[in-house]
Amino acid sequence: MATSLITREGFERLRNELNELWRVQRPEIVRALSAAAAEGDRSENAEYIYRKKQLRELDRRVRYLSKRLPDLKVVDQQPADPNRIYFGATVELENLGTGVVVRYRIVGPDETDAPTGQISVDSPMARALIKRQVDDEFTVQLPSGAAKFSILDVRYGD
Structure with a gap:
């Protein structure tokens, strides 16, 4: 669900x-x-x-x-630790394999819109991001295969 x-x-x-x-x-x-x-x-x-x-x-x-x-x-308030990634965060990531920088916002499944970078909190990428912070590196299984990312920036709000 x-x-x-x-x-x-x-x-x-x-x-x-x-x-x-x-x-x-x-x-x-x-x-x-x-x-x-x-x-x-x-x-x-x-x-x-x-x-x-x-x-x-x-x-x-x-x-x-x-x-x-x-x-x-x-959910319309910032978390207690705004340096970590939680629901509502906008994150900037670098794909360490390709060097491509991407930006995602973690939102609810009812407002997901991949072309604009709004990813569901239930998605594999969002699950891999939760509780991480800037400079953390992680690997996530994507449809195209495993990819390694580095977190460049975490922001809340507009």
């Missing part, structure tokens, strides 16, 4: 998504579905079939968010 931690920004983003889906998108889809249903034979009505599918997908996401949001624990 996924960790129930989330950053304040991530929580607000999910709450805003739920409000947008429920208050804006759902009424629009229901109106379009009603209009498509009024056109007659529903069995061969592509617009009706498409809108039903769209409504099911939206309702599935609304149900998920409605159940998940109350279970989430917002």
Whole structure:
């Protein structure tokens, strides 16, 4: 089961998504579905079939968010030791094999976004980073194989 931690920004983003889906998108889809249903034979009505599918997908996401949001624990304060890596940290790492420098922020699984460097606290990389500090070296098993990294910087906040 996924960790129930989330950053304040991530929580607000999910709450805003739920409000947008429920208050804006759902009424629009229901109106379009009603209009498509009024056109007659529903069995061969592509617009009706498409809108039903769209409504099911939206309702599935609304149900998920409605159940998940109350279970989430917002973490919006720095840890007692800001020199160590914990949830919410932004870390800069150097791959010792390739020399490539990467930056990651450790966030909850509900706000993970690899292209922007937001990695889940449940990921192998984040697990390897937790409780480490600047200048520590560690090895982690990645999909491409084992890689050795050095921690260059640890920051919290913006």
